[in-house]
Amino acid sequence: MAKIIGGIGTSHVPTIGVAYDKGKQDDPAWAPLFKGYKPVADWLAEKKPDALVFFYNDHATTFFFDLYPTFALGIGEQFEIADEGAGKRPLPPMRGNVDLSIHIAESLVNDEFDITTFQDRPIDHGCASPLPLLWPHAPDWPGVIVPIAINVLQFPIPTAKRCYKLGQALRRAIESYPEDLKVVVVGTGGLSHQVHGERAGFNNEEWDMEFLDLFVKNPEELTKLRHADYIRRGGAESVEQIMWLAMRGALEGEIRELHRNYYLATTTAMTVTLYEPA
Amino acid sequence: MNPQLAGLDDLEGTYVFDLHTSNRAMKLNRFLWKMIGTEARAHFSKDPEQAMTEAGLSDTEKDLVRRQDWIGLIRAGASFFVLEKFARVAQRTNLEVYAMMRGETFDEFMATRRVPECR
Numbered sequence: 001m002a003k004i005i006g007g008i009g010t011s012h013v014p015t016i017g018v019a020y021d022k023g024k025q026d027d028p029a030w031a032p033l034f035k036g037y038k039p040v041a042d043w044l045a046e047k048k049p050d051a052l053v054f055f056y057n058d059h060a061t062t063f064f065f066d067l068y069p070t071f072a073l074g075i076g077e078q079f080e081i082a083d084e085g086a087g088k089r090p091l092p093p094m095r096g097n098v099d100l101s102i103h104i105a106e107s108l109v110n111d112e113f114d115i116t117t118f119q120d121r122p123i124d125h126g127c128a129s130p131l132p133l134l135w136p137h138a139p140d141w142p143g144v145i146v147p148i149a150i151n152v153l154q155f156p157i158p159t160a161k162r163c164y165k166l167g168q169a170l171r172r173a174i175e176s177y178p179e180d181l182k183v184v185v186v187g188t189g190g191l192s193h194q195v196h197g198e199r200a201g202f203n204n205e206e207w208d209m210e211f212l213d214l215f216v217k218n219p220e221e222l223t224k225l226r227h228a229d230y231i232r233r234g235g236a237e238s239v240e241q242i243m244w245l246a247m248r249g250a251l252e253g254e255i256r257e258l259h260r261n262y263y264l265a266t267t268t269a270m271t272v273t274l275y276e277p278a
Numbered sequence: 279m280n281p282q283l284a285g286l287d288d289l290e291g292t293y294v295f296d297l298h299t300s301n302r303a304m305k306l307n308r309f310l311w312k313m314i315g316t317e318a319r320a321h322f323s324k325d326p327e328q329a330m331t332e333a334g335l336s337d338t339e340k341d342l343v344r345r346q347d348w349i350g351l352i353r354a355g356a357s358f359f360v361l362e363k364f365a366r367v368a369q370r371t372n373l374e375v376y377a378m379m380r381g382e383t384f385d386e387f388m389a390t391r392r393v394p395e396c397r
Contacts, residue, residue, distance in 0.1 A: 014362075015372070015397075029395035059359040065300045085313050085366030134309050153359055156280055196358035198291030198349065198377040202389065227282040232328035236292050237358075265396035266388075267376060 002177035004185055005047060007251045008040060009244050009273040012188040014125040020132055021089055033270050036261025037133040040274045046133055050181040053146040055246040056126035056188040069116035069152050074147035075101040082122035091137055097144040104146060105240040107173035113166060123147055152240040161223040163242045167249020187247030193268035195237030201267050208269050216257050219248045254278035295357045303355025309333035310360035313367050349379045371395055
């Protein structure tokens, strides 16, 4: 039986990918960000999970608004990293496990989560920005990813509570997979930021800290918030933090926070956290 | 009104991208979105007017693209996430786009940030 051994919360700021590719790991302005991922990368190297399930969002790259899925699961032996306007990144394609992805799709749909599936499409920085900070990519990635995209771009988007329930359904899917795989669930996005309009550059550190504390102690409270609450408190695009709640649903019950790094340098409160079931 | 979004009317400088906006600005957003393709980028670089006409942009939208009026494009219904693809083609970083949307110079904007060197 497959098993969820932990959870990771991480920002997916595209600039992290740019800084990574330019080798800014030791640049004094970037080092606090990269160093903050080291304990999580070390934990992954020690625990050796077979798969990372990514709750992430597409940024109108894999899909366009003419047909925009609310929830979509990727299936394939590999996933190319998308060109988002600046050309291809020097990274190998991310690896997938077809049987595992299909099992999750079947389990979710039979569990009344009617998820869309996609194949043979590149994936953008929603997954690719944080992945190389978590896992080495030379000579190749040490495991597979299961990408689950959540629409947080074009309203109506799923409620915070629905995302939490998706995580609970994912757990049932993982725990009904016959192989003894170790799985880590990753929730991406946030924390506070706004990237459009005259309110661009908005942050709220106090709310970010409250979110991180409630996330461990009382996630129910976070599932009750409306999108408008997230937009007002953390900036318009911080509403994507509902994807963290999908990860929290998959770790239902008590959890321990093993690591937290919070670095608000310019416009997004870049954060990484690590959780294990208590 | 989507009840998940109710109560944001007084929140200035925020333009929620919902299906109403998306439906209204579909051509503009598709034009910006296509900048993830090398052929579309080459076509736009070679003949921007032709590329905009083929995409079915209105005169107002064409003008906003020509002037790289980022806040104007957002107000016209562009999603930031396709706008940033066009920003790559226009050789602008997201930080520069944020500054212009706020009506500030780049230096003014960066002076409001905690670690201005982090770029």
